[in-house]
Amino acid sequence: MVIPEGQFVLKTVKNTGGKMSANRFLRVFQIASRLKGKVRRFLLCLFFPSRVQESVRKREGECDQCGACCKIVLSCPFLVEYGSHTECRIYNTFRPMACRSFPLDQRDLDDVNRQCTYSFPNKNPAEGREQLIVPVWRTGKNEG
Numbered sequence: 001m002v003i004p005e006g007q008f009v010l011k012t013v014k015n016t017g018g019k020m021s022a023n024r025f026l027r028v029f030q031i032a033s034r035l036k037g038k039v040r041r042f043l044l045c046l047f048f049p050s051r052v053q054e055s056v057r058k059r060e061g062e063c064d065q066c067g068a069c070c071k072i073v074l075s076c077p078f079l080v081e082y083g084s085h086t087e088c089r090i091y092n093t094f095r096p097m098a099c100r101s102f103p104l105d106q107r108d109l110d111d112v113n114r115q116c117t118y119s120f121p122n123k124n125p126a127e128g129r130e131q132l133i134v135p136v137w138r139t140g141k142n143e144g
């Protein structure tokens with residue numbers, strides 16, 4: 001049985017009576033780091049949308065809908081999996097900006113163990129190349 005990471009932390013702390021093995025400590029550290037990444041993406045999207053846009057412009061590749069970014073720390077309740085194919089139930093409606101713009105940089109790729117098909121080559125973004133991020137709220141103005 002797969003234990004969601006959040007439950008893993010609670011179970012680990014409860015079962016070890018405060019003492020943790022090195023492996024468990026590393027696991028908890030990894031979860032904490034991924035939570036930090038989630039908060040970082042959320043805040044960047046909320047307060048620094050132009051920086052997010054700049055990061056998105058630097059990346060290359062396409063999403064292959066593996067769903068790895070939807071399962072960071074906890075599996076998203078809106079994620080539907082059909083074997084290796086995944087689908088987001090709110091893809092065209094209320095999908096948060098942090099999901100729409102994943103990954104923002106190399107650190108985000110680390111959060112999904114480099115499973116993501118996007119990459120960040122070490123070069124300046126091509127002139128005029130732009131990957132648009134669909135706004136979270138759809139209005140008549142930004143519908144496209």
Ligand code: SF4
Nearest residue numbers: 063064066067069116
């Ligand atoms: S991890 Fe990357 S490739 Fe996989 S669903 Fe997320 S954005 Fe797409």
